[in-house]
Amino acid sequence: MTKKKAGAHPVGAPWTADDIAIAVRMWKQMMLDPKARGEPMLGRKDAACGAIAKALNRSVEAIRSRYRDYGIGFASKLGDCAQPARRADPEAERKRLALAAARARQDAIGALLNDPPPGYSALDERRGSGGDAPSHDRRLPHRRDVVA
Structure with a gap:
C-alpha cells in the first residue's frame, strides 16, 4: 500500500499558473546550469523532474507527462492551463x-x-x-x- 504525501495534489489535478511558473523557472535553472555541463542530459532531466516534483508536491511521472505534452514551457502556446487537444485516429x-x-x-x-x-x-x-x-x-x- 502506498502512502499519499501530505498536501499532495490529487491525480489529474489541474496545474495553476504558479505551478507552471515554478516548473519553468526550476527547469531552466537545472537544465541550463553551467556547472552541470559534464553531467549527461538524461541525468539532468531526471534530476530536474525530481526536484520540480518535490517542489510542487506532485509525482515525478506527472512532471514527465506535463513536459512530454507541452515541452519546456509546461503550458500550451496560448498560455492557458488546459490540457492539449488529443484526437482519435x-x-x-x-x-x-x-x-x-x-x-x-x-x-x-x-x-x-x-x-x-x-x-x-x-x-x-x-x-x-x-x-x-x-x-x-x-x-x-x-x-x-x-x-x-
Missing part, C-alpha cells in the same frame, strides 16, 4: 463505432456467453464476411463449388 473511431453497432445487434444469450458480436468471430474473419478484418481464406474450394 478517424479509422480507429470508425472501427470503434462499427464494433459498437455490431454489439447492439448481438442477442442476450450471445452477450451472456461472451460470444463475439455478429461479424467479428474468427470464422467471419476467415470468410471475410464481417468486422474490419481482411479476408485470409486460403482454403481450397469445396467440391460442389468447382465447375468441371
